[in-house]
Amino acid sequence: MTKYEWERELKKNIYRLPPDEIARILDYYNELFEDKSERGMSEKEIVREFGNPFDVAFKIMSEFDGDAEKDAAGTGAQAGADADDVTDGDVESAQNYLSAVFGNGSGAAGADEPFKTAGRASAGVGESFKAAGAAVDKAVNAAMNAAATAADRASDAALKATGKAVDAASRATDAAVKAAQKAAADIARTARKSVKVSARVVLVLSVVLFAVIFGSVAVGVLAGGAGLTLAGVCGFIAGVCELIAGVTELGKGAIGFVKIGMGVAAAGLGILLVLAGDAMAKGCVILTKKLLGGKKNEKTGGEKNEKDSAQ
Amino acid sequence: MDVQIKKGILEVCVLAALKNEESYGYKIISDISPIIEISESTLYPILKRLESLGYLTTRSAEHNGRLRKYYMITLAGKARIREFTSELDQITRVYDFICREDNKNDKI
Structure with missing residues (x-):
């Protein structure tokens, strides 16, 4: 779980708190x-140490609900204490007030007992109200707690x-x-294999x-050379023959020399x-x-490399 | 350890950790955890309660480009520590009594 996920789960489970309290947490x-x-712990370790966000939220909410109950109980106790403080003093004040209103006659002293009785009765009623209130509070709290837990x-x-x-x-x-x-x-992988095969075929064909x-050209040159050599030899022989035949004729002898030269050159x-x-x-x-042999070597080298990679 | 007893002891432990100098959440846990087990989720409500009771105050100060919350003990907090330590004799007597009575029952 990441820090973001942890915080998100915590927030989901403490949404009942006031916003400023959520921000503080x-x-x-x-x-x-x-x-x-800063001390070198990883995100995962920290989140693990924080514990389950549900448990953390439950602890926080328990504290919050406990504080709320205590506040309510404190208010009730204060009200009960106020009621306790009133009993005797209030009776006396009421007695004084009524004496002032109705006069300090002999009957006023006799009125003391009814006031006290009324005071005790009032105190009893107060106690009953307190007990009933406490019971109601308890029942309401129990119901709220049960509902919250559920x-x-x-x-x-x-x-x-x-x-x-x-x-x-x-x-x-x-x-997926x-x-x-x-x-x-x-x-x-299949595409690479196909490309390799195609490249090999194209190379061999090329x-x-x-x-x-190139072989045809070479053969052509070879044949041409052979023909030219034959023509040169024939020319040379013809030139020699003309030279022999035309020893007496100066012009023909010269032509024979030229033919011999041309025959030698050809x-x-x-x-x-x-x-x-x-x-x-x-x-x-x-x-x-070389081309075919080089391809073979390349293939052999490639296979070797693949084997090395596999190892 | 009983939850309520532990809670009370932890509160005083946190105050004791702040007695001589201000501190922050991580350091408080580091100082206390060798003595008594305390987790992050336990410390938060204790700090909140001690602050609401006026036993400590807080301030925020910059640390490495971020804000860190520091907790400082008040006079009331120091008085709470004294109160706790003065109750030690009474606690010891109660503890002895409980142990004694418990042993008696075991013998019976």
Whole structure:
């Protein structure tokens, strides 16, 4: 139970008190809470030390009701004491008053006894009234106490029932929240797995496509280089033939030299292209292996990490 | 201990805790609890009653940015302590009498 909840329950059960008294009680407990808190006690410990708010409220209300009864009893006792004080003095005063009114004749002395009798009778009536009043007070107090106790019990029972209902609702809410969280976690896990699989498929397809394109280019370059080399060799041979055939003719001999040069250049370029095509093809193979192999390593590393986390 | 007897003793204990210096709720409980059991809910009505009887007065003073209520004993409160201690002989005699009579009954 939190401090707020504790105060709320206390307030509910001391609502019959005057507002300034309720404020004083709350100030008192608030000050104690702050002092205990300053000494390092937790909210839970302090509330536990304060005790059940119903019991605290019951104690406060008992004191309050007891004080109220004492005040009422004090007023009654004072009234009874006033009545006791009057008896003899009042008789004498009344006697004097009547003597003054009716004269101090011999009959006045005889009037003494009736006054005393009247006084005693009056005292007796006073006693009877006091006894009746006390009985009535007692009955009224008993009835009020019984009613207050019954009301307090009913209130306690209702509060306890409400508390249980709130607890049950809270437990149900917690269970629902946990179930929702679990479902969300499952969905997220499945989604993560799907994304991983899709990414892997896309990667493999990309690597295969890259290998095909790059391999085709390499093969093209290789074939072109081979063709050019063949053409260069043929040109070289044709140039040599023309050179031999046209030794006597200066013009044809010169053309033969040019063809030989062009044949050598074409053959050299062809050889370079063949070498480049070969390098590209090898690079393609290495790169493909590296991409696929790297993915394998990554997968292995990922699995290892998952195992570590699990441990 | 009988509730009424304990209540009377606790009232004087609280006054005694204030005899030499003013104090506040938490400190009063801390000072008295090693001697006799007292809870927060027991102290409040006692303080209220002692104040209404004129045995103590209160003042509020700032402490760590909040108001704390301090209780101070009055002359009437000090007189109540003297009255209680002077009754000790009588209480002892009554106690002895009760014990004596109780033992007699046990022997019978």
